[in-house]
Amino acid sequence: MNLIKQLPLVSVIIPVFNRARYLQEAIESVLSQMLDSLELIIVDDGSTDDSAEVADLFVGKDTRVKYFYQENKGVSAARNKGLSEANGTYIYFLDSDDRIDHSFLRTSYDAIKMDDSDVVVIGAYYESRLPNPTALPTCAQMWKRSFLTEHSDVQFPEGVQPGEDGLFSHCLLALTNRIAANPYGEYFYRSHDEQSHRLATKEGDRIIELVERWLVILAAFYDRRDLWNTKSLHLARFLEHEPFEFRYLKTTLNSAQKQRLISIIQDFYKQRILPQLSSKEIQSLTEPFRYFLYISSHSEFDNFYQDWHAKRQKYLKRVLFLSKFIPFKAYRRKLRDQVRRELGK
Structure with missing residues (x-):
């Protein structure tokens, strides 16, 4: 046995x-x-x-x-x-x-x-x-x-x-x-009003304080592992994805909160990440995020982003329309799924 x-x-x-x-x-x-x-x-x-x-x-x-x-x-x-x-x-x-x-x-x-x-x-x-x-x-x-x-x-x-x-x-x-x-x-995924991220979107100041804590935790990790020279682009993409896309773009913030979050993200990027990035790596970041990193006021960025987003939605809808003429079914489906995901952002 x-x-x-x-x-x-x-x-x-x-x-x-x-x-x-x-x-x-x-x-x-x-x-x-x-x-x-x-x-x-x-x-x-x-x-x-x-x-x-x-x-x-x-x-x-x-x-x-x-x-x-x-x-x-x-x-x-x-x-x-x-x-x-x-x-x-x-x-x-x-x-x-x-x-x-x-x-x-x-x-x-x-x-x-x-x-x-x-x-x-x-x-x-x-x-x-x-x-x-x-x-x-x-x-x-x-x-x-x-x-x-x-x-x-x-x-x-x-x-x-x-x-x-x-x-x-x-x-x-x-x-x-x-x-x-x-x-x-x-x-x-079950959506309901008690989820932590839903509650947090109602608390702008708390979200900004959390972003500051995130960056302290990440800086300590990168220091401890000596990753600044090799993984700064990885961190830049996190900054783009989480604090910028998920928090600045998708959270309801007032003017003061937006301005504070802009300052936090810009300072961390310029002081800790930018010195290690090559020109090619910087260009790999999205256009809205690159613009965001150097604006002085939230209204300046919000106006830019509204115009950029409208143009992109128009472009993606055109791609979606033209994709139905692609003869290869598997590729056509994959492209259309990808475009729909982008349109949903």
Whole structure:
């Protein structure tokens, strides 16, 4: 008889705080996966609702399910706790109010295993960020646990939300180019008013303070790893993607908040990033972001961006129209999907 316990291929970590009404669906979506060799780690971050009772429905009935309780410390601490308890060869983080398709883990495992990659980028939308992804949400990343162990100083930053998953992935992506893709992974994202990023968009000052914290964390990481000379473009793209695109362009800010955020981003770029960038690397940044880095007032940029965006939408719609005359069906579909994603931005 073989008494050696077989370790799971994948550990799925679900942090939960007061999500009892959604948790059962999340758990069931994991346990019904085509990939059987898995463990599910539920970390209860001090819930005061029935989350523990929901988890208890599965603990004991399925030996793959483990439950841990901790006093409320935030989602980052809960994910870090789950990571410390994981035994799987690969790690995936699932939010407690979302679900994954039944083939999600199998296709992701196959993709990361094929070339012995350190991470697999999951989903067609996020695959479009390759070959140089600068940050990923938790739903779009599965990591090799040995890689995370090797770089154990990189964890989810506690007390930072939203943006904690972007910081985590950005730092790790700076340390590897062994990146696989799984465009077939289907993630079912639930939208509701209690989500942290939705609440944060109503708090402009808090978002700006968070951006300042992000940059302190990133500067310390780049100092510690001595990455300024080799990875400054990676960091510039993060600055473009997260503080600029996600926060300045997509968050409701008043004039004072906009001006403050402009100053924070410009100062960090000019002092820490620009000295290491070549002219070619600077030109690889988008036109709006390059313009943003040198404007003096938010109204100047907002007027420019409104005009630029209108012209780009017009151009993309023309490309979308002309694409139907492309004779190659697969290429035509790929181009049209890409254009539609751009139009949605």
